[in-house]
Amino acid sequence: MLEPSHNDELPPIPGKRYFTIGEVSDLCCVKPHVLRYWEQEFPQLAPVKRRGNRRYYQHQDVLMIRQIRSLLYEQGYTIGGARQRMSGDTAKDESSQTRQVIRQMLGELEEVMKLLKR
Numbered sequence: 001m002l003e004p005s006h007n008d009e010l011p012p013i014p015g016k017r018y019f020t021i022g023e024v025s026d027l028c029c030v031k032p033h034v035l036r037y038w039e040q041e042f043p044q045l046a047p048v049k050r051r052g053n054r055r056y057y058q059h060q061d062v063l064m065i066r067q068i069r070s071l072l073y074e075q076g077y078t079i080g081g082a083r084q085r086m087s088g089d090t091a092k093d094e095s096s097q098t099r100q101v102i103r104q105m106l107g108e109l110e111e112v113m114k115l116l117k118r
Contacts (some may be wrong), residue, residue: 018056063097
């Protein structure tokens with residue numbers, strides 16, 4: 001498992017529409033029970049629930065979880081402080097998420113370029 005300070009070393013997010021809780025757990029290096037707890041603490045985090053109460057997370061949910069993880073594990077926020085930060089700084093959060101998506105897309109484009117050069 002990754003150290004909390006290595007958020008940049010998290011695996012890239014695949015281009016899928018929905019992710020199961022197990023997939024999100026692996027993508028964010030957070031255990032499933034922690035994800036379920038964060039759903040209770042952060043109202044913005046509300047995955048789609050389908051048959052059998054199964055959770056399906058979307059791309060923006062994964063980015064939000066990574067941001068929550070960063071606030072709690074890297075920046076040392078408490079749950080309450082992270083909740084305030086998430087609700088108060090939506091413009092900053094969106095720009096941070098946008099930067100993260102752009103970084104991921106650049107990485108994927110570099111991989112495509114390597115494949116094309118072969």
